Amino acid sequence: MGELKQPDSQSTGRDRILDAAERVFADDGFSGAGMKAxxxxxxxxxxxxxxxxxxxxxxxxxxxxxxxxxINADRLARLGAVDLTAANAVPQILRALMxxxxxxxxxxxxxxxxxxxxxxxxxxxxxxxxxxxxxxxxQFIDALQTALPHASRHAISWGYNLAIGTLxxxxxxxxxxxxxxNGDPGKTRPDAVVTTLVTYVEGGIRAxxxxxxxxx
Amino acid sequence: MGELKQPDSQSTGRDRILDAAERVFADDGFSGAGMKAxxxxxxxxxxxxxxxxxxxxxxxxxxxxxxxxxINADRLARLGAVDLTAANAVPQILRALMxxxxxxxxxxxxxxxxxxxxxxxxxxxxxxxxxxxxxxxxQFIDALQTALPHASRHAISWGYNLAIGTLxxxxxxxxxxxxxxNGDPGKTRPDAVVTTLVTYVEGGIRAxxxxxxxxx
DNA sequence: GTCTATAGTTCGATAGAC
DNA sequence: GTCTATCGAACTATAGAC
Numbered sequence: 234m235g236e237l238k239q240p241d242s243q244s245t246g247r248d249r250i251l252d253a254a255e256r257v258f259a260d261d262g263f264s265g266a267g268m269k270a271x272x273x274x275x276x277x278x279x280x281x282x283x284x285x286x287x288x289x290x291x292x293x294x295x296x297x298x299x300x301x302x303x304i305n306a307d308r309l310a311r312l313g314a315v316d317l318t319a320a321n322a323v324p325q326i327l328r329a330l331m332x333x334x335x336x337x338x339x340x341x342x343x344x345x346x347x348x349x350x351x352x353x354x355x356x357x358x359x360x361x362x363x364x365x366x367x368x369x370x371x372q373f374i375d376a377l378q379t380a381l382p383h384a385s386r387h388a389i390s391w392g393y394n395l396a397i398g399t400l401x402x403x404x405x406x407x408x409x410x411x412x413x414x415n416g417d418p419g420k421t422r423p424d425a426v427v428t429t430l431v432t433y434v435e436g437g438i439r440a441x442x443x444x445x446x447x448x449x
Numbered sequence: 450m451g452e453l454k455q456p457d458s459q460s461t462g463r464d465r466i467l468d469a470a471e472r473v474f475a476d477d478g479f480s481g482a483g484m485k486a487x488x489x490x491x492x493x494x495x496x497x498x499x500x501x502x503x504x505x506x507x508x509x510x511x512x513x514x515x516x517x518x519x520i521n522a523d524r525l526a527r528l529g530a531v532d533l534t535a536a537n538a539v540p541q542i543l544r545a546l547m548x549x550x551x552x553x554x555x556x557x558x559x560x561x562x563x564x565x566x567x568x569x570x571x572x573x574x575x576x577x578x579x580x581x582x583x584x585x586x587x588q589f590i591d592a593l594q595t596a597l598p599h600a601s602r603h604a605i606s607w608g609y610n611l612a613i614g615t616l617x618x619x620x621x622x623x624x625x626x627x628x629x630x631n632g633d634p635g636k637t638r639p640d641a642v643v644t645t646l647v648t649y650v651e652g653g654i655r656a657x658x659x660x661x662x663x664x665x
Numbered sequence: 666g667t668c669t670a671t672a673g674t675t676c677g678a679t680a681g682a683c
Numbered sequence: 684g685t686c687t688a689t690c691g692a693a694c695t696a697t698a699g700a701c
Contacts, residue, residue: 245666246666246667260571261480261571262478262479262480262481262571263478263480263481264477264478264480264481265478265479265480265481267693267694267695268694268695268696269693269694269695277667277668278667278668278669279695279696280667280668280669280670280696280697280698281666281667281668283695283696283697284666284667285666287696288695288696289695289696346569346571349569350566350569352569352618352621352622353562353565353566353568353569353617353618353621353622354621355476355477355478359624359625362625363628367628367629370629371629374629386630386631387626387630389630390626390627390629390630391626391645391649392649393626393629394618394619394622394625394626394629395615395618395619395646395649397618397622398614398615398617398618398619398622399611399614399615399618399653401569401614401618402568402569402610402611402613402614402615402617402618403610403611403614405568405569405570406568406569406610406613406614408575409575409578409610410603410606410607410609410610411606412579412583413583413586413587413590413606413609413610414602414603414605414606415602429607429657430611432653432656432657432660433607433608433611433653433654433656433657434653435656436652436653436654436655436656436657436659437615437648437649437650437652437653437656438649438652439652439656440648440649440651440652440653440655441645441648441649441652443652444648461684462684462685483675483676483677484676484677484678485675485676485677493685493686494685494686494687495677495678496678496679496680496685496686496687496688497684497685497686499677499678499679500684500685501684503678504677504678505677505678
C-alpha cells in the first residue's frame with residue numbers, strides 16, 4: 234500500500250485525476266478550481282471525475298488523503314529513528330516533521346499550497362486536518378514532551394502548532410524574504426530552508442518553555 | 450483620515466458594502482464569495498456593488514486597502530514609540546507588529562482570516578501584500594536591524610517573515626492547540642496569545658542569529 | 666471504465682428606470 | 684446613489700450510449 238505513480242505518468246484514470254486535481258486545487262483553491270479544468274488537465278472526460286469520486290468535495294478529500302498518507306508515513310518512520318534521549322533530539326524531531334512535505338513524495342509546491350490553505354482554512358479544511366493530520370500530530374507532541382520533560386503540555390502543543398504555521402508560511406511565501414532583504418537572490422537551497430526553519434522553531438519552543446518556568 | 454464606522458452600523462452604502470464584503474470574503478475566500486451574498490449581507494442591491502467598485506477583484510482590493518491602512522498606521526505609531534536601544538526593544542517591536550491586527554480596528558477574526566489567506570495565497574494575493582504590506586514591513590525590518598546590529602540582513606528578513614507566518618496561523622488555528630493538548634480549554638486570553646507569540650518569535654529570531662554567528 | 670450531451674443552477678456583470 | 688430585471692457564461696452533477 235501507499236505506492237504512488239509519478240505525476241502525469243501513464244497511469245490509470247483514477248491516479249491521473251488525482252494528480253491533475255492536486256495541481257488545480259493548489260493553483261485555484263477549492264472554490265476556484267473547476268471540475269472542467271481538472272478533467273482537461275487529466276486528459277479525461279468530466280463525467281469520469283464523478284464516476285470515481287462522486288463529487289468535488291470527495292475528490293478534494295481524496296487528494297488530501299493520498300498525500301497526507303504518504304507524508305505522515307514518512308514522518309513517523311523518521312520519528313521512529315530518533316533517539317528521544319539524545320541532546321539534539323528536538324531538532325531531529327523537527328526535521329522528521331518538516332522534511333517529508335518539502336522533499337520528494339511531498340507533492341512539491343503544489344501540495345504545499347494546498348496544505349497551507351488547509352492550515353488557515355475554514356471549517357471543512359479544519360475537519361480534514363483533524364482527520365488526516367491530528368493523529369500524527371499527537372505522536373510528534375508526545376515525542377517533544379519526552380525530549381523536553383520539564384515543559385508543560387500547554388507549551389508543547391503551542392510550540393507544535395506554531396511550528397506548523399512556520400512551515401506552511403515558509404513554503405507559501407517563497408521569494409518574499411529575499412525581496413524584503415533587498416536583493417540577496419536565491420542562494421537559499423532547499424535543505425538550507427529546512428535548517429533555517431528548524432533553528433527558528435527550536436528557538437521559539439525553548440523560549441516558550443523558559444518563559445513559562447520563569448513565571449512559575 | 451482613516452476613521453472607520455462600526456461594522457453593520459448606519460453608514461453610507463459604500464462602507465456597508467465593505468463591511469459585508471470583509472465578512473463574506475473571510476468566510477468563503479475570494480473565489481467562494483459571491484457578489485450576491487455580499488449584497489444580501491450589506492442589505493443593498495447587487496448592482497450597487499458594481500457601481501461603487503466596478504467588479505469583484507476591485508472590491509476585494511478595497512477591503513484589503515481599507516483594513517491594511519488602519520492596521521499599518523497603528524503599527525507604525527506604536528513602532529515610533531519604541532526605544533530601539535532599550536534592552537527589550539525586540540519584544541516591543543514585535544508587539545507593535547502583532548497587536549494591531551488582533552486588537553480593535555484590526556477587523557477581528559474576519560479580517561484575520563483574509564490576512565491569512567493573503568499570506569499563503571496566489572499571485573493576486575502576493576501582489577496585494579507587496580502593495581499594502583511591504584512598505585510597513587521594510588520599516589519593521591529596519592527597526593529590528595537597529596535593535597539587533599550584529600544580525601545579518603538575511604537573518605532579520607527571514608525572522609520577520611517567519612514572525613508573520615506565526616501570527617497568521619496562530620489566529621487561524623484557534624482551538625487546535627487546546628484540542629491537541631487534550632482538553633485544557635480556553636484559558637487563553639487574547640493578550641496572553643500575543644505574549645505567547647512574541648516570546649516564540651523572539652526566541653526563534655535570536656536562535657537564527659546565534660546559529661549564523663556560530664557558523665561564521 | 667470512459668465517453669458525449671445536457672439538465673439545472675449560480676455566477677459576475679450590465680442596462681435602464683427612478 | 685440605489686433599485687429591478689436580465690443576459691450570457693461558467694459551474695456541478697446526472698443520464699445514457701458504448
